[in-house]
Amino acid sequence: MRRATVYRYSLPMEAGVVLRNQRLKTRDGLLVSLWQDDKTGWGEIAPLPGFSQEDLPQAQEAVRHGLSQWVQGASLTAVASAFSTLPSVAFGLSCADAELREELPQVLSTRCAPLCHGDPNELYARLGALPADAHGRKVAKVKVGLYESVGDGLNVSMLLEALPDLHLRLDANRSWTPVKAAGFARHVAPELRSRITFIEEPCLTREQSRDFARLTGIAIAWDESVREAGFTVQAEPGVAAIIIKPTLTGSLMRCRQLIAQAHAAGLEAVISSSLESSLGLTQLARIAQWLTPDAVPGLDTLDLMQAQLVRHWPDSVLPLTDVSALEIVWQSK
Ligand SMILES: O=C(O)CCC(=O)c1ccccc1C(=O)O
Numbered sequence: 001m002r003r004a005t006v007y008r009y010s011l012p013m014e015a016g017v018v019l020r021n022q023r024l025k026t027r028d029g030l031l032v033s034l035w036q037d038d039k040t041g042w043g044e045i046a047p048l049p050g051f052s053q054e055d056l057p058q059a060q061e062a063v064r065h066g067l068s069q070w071v072q073g074a075s076l077t078a079v080a081s082a083f084s085t086l087p088s089v090a091f092g093l094s095c096a097d098a099e100l101r102e103e104l105p106q107v108l109s110t111r112c113a114p115l116c117h118g119d120p121n122e123l124y125a126r127l128g129a130l131p132a133d134a135h136g137r138k139v140a141k142v143k144v145g146l147y148e149s150v151g152d153g154l155n156v157s158m159l160l161e162a163l164p165d166l167h168l169r170l171d172a173n174r175s176w177t178p179v180k181a182a183g184f185a186r187h188v189a190p191e192l193r194s195r196i197t198f199i200e201e202p203c204l205t206r207e208q209s210r211d212f213a214r215l216t217g218i219a220i221a222w223d224e225s226v227r228e229a230g231f232t233v234q235a236e237p238g239v240a241a242i243i244i245k246p247t248l249t250g251s252l253m254r255c256r257q258l259i260a261q262a263h264a265a266g267l268e269a270v271i272s273s274s275l276e277s278s279l280g281l282t283q284l285a286r287i288a289q290w291l292t293p294d295a296v297p298g299l300d301t302l303d304l305m306q307a308q309l310v311r312h313w314p315d316s317v318l319p320l321t322d323v324s325a326l327e328i329v330w331q332s333k
């Protein structure tokens with residue numbers, strides 16, 4: 001006997017969370033819970049406005065359709081893979097399926113690369129307290145490209161000089177022209193550059209980003225590119241990693257394939273958040289622990305929200321919204 005329920009959630013965000021020039025006041029998405037015999041599995045489907053190709057009504061319709069098929073006996077692995085044009089649906093359903101089949105291990109590490117922002121004194125204290133990894137490195141992430149690139153260069157240099165065991169991931173989201181990218185690099189001394197683990201997509205085009213890596217010796221990582229048609233994972237000079245945001249990428253099987261390709265090419269694969277709730281985020285932490293145990297994931301986004309959802313992120317003090325408070329939008333008979 002199979003049963004499925006689809007819930008809809010809307011969580012208030014912290015004031016001032018801006019994504020691609022639009023303010024995100026609430027994070028909206030779906031949770032699915034599946035029952036089969038005495039087993040249960042949950043998944044989160046949350047298209048991210050400005051990033052996902054699909055919107056929530058489209059996702060909801062697809063989830064309803066996919067789960068009706070599953071309830072009637074179809075394989076959810078197959079159902080999820082069929083939604084390759086709706087990555088959030090493919091990912092959420094495949095997570096619920098993996099939990100149900102007890103394939104997704106429970107072990108979870110809350111270790112992730114903290115996003116550096118806000119008051120410098122507070123930031124220094126936070127980074128000072130950050131645990132080092134097996135190589136004695138502290139890994140944190142800084143968004144760049146929002147203001148003057150020269151200021152970004154000075155800021156990054158200041159952090160690296162102040163904390164000798166700090167290694168930084170930077171993320172420019174393709175915002176620099178080659179001239180701005182050079183302005184950034186000019187203000188980061190060559191001896192500090194090796195502690196920039198990578199910068200995600202510094203420039204508008206891949207070719208410009210490759211040139212930046214070659215000219216500056218600063219490694220880069222692909223993020224947006226990974227989700228573009230025609231992208232193939234391959235070893236390239238100056239490329240250190242690929243970023244995998246499962247909600248924007250697709251089924252667990254697709255993510256595993258990308259991770260395997262990255263590792264085969266000698267690249268780091270970094271699991272990263274698309275602003276999932278605490279339920280999706282804890283699953284991402286489990287996936288990261290399982291499939292990319294040596295890479296610190298990019299999951300420091302829970303505090304952008306004002307509440308957790310159904311499952312706790314360990315140590316978070318945010319209030320928890322219980323499943324009983326959620327609207328049921330579909331249920332199998
Ligand atoms: O990768 C991380 O560390 C956090 C997640 C993150 O940065 C992000 C989250 C949602 C949408 C886009 C991005 C991004 O990588 O720019």
Ligand SMILES: [Mg+2]
Pocket residue numbers: 171173200223224243
């Ligand atoms: Mg990025």
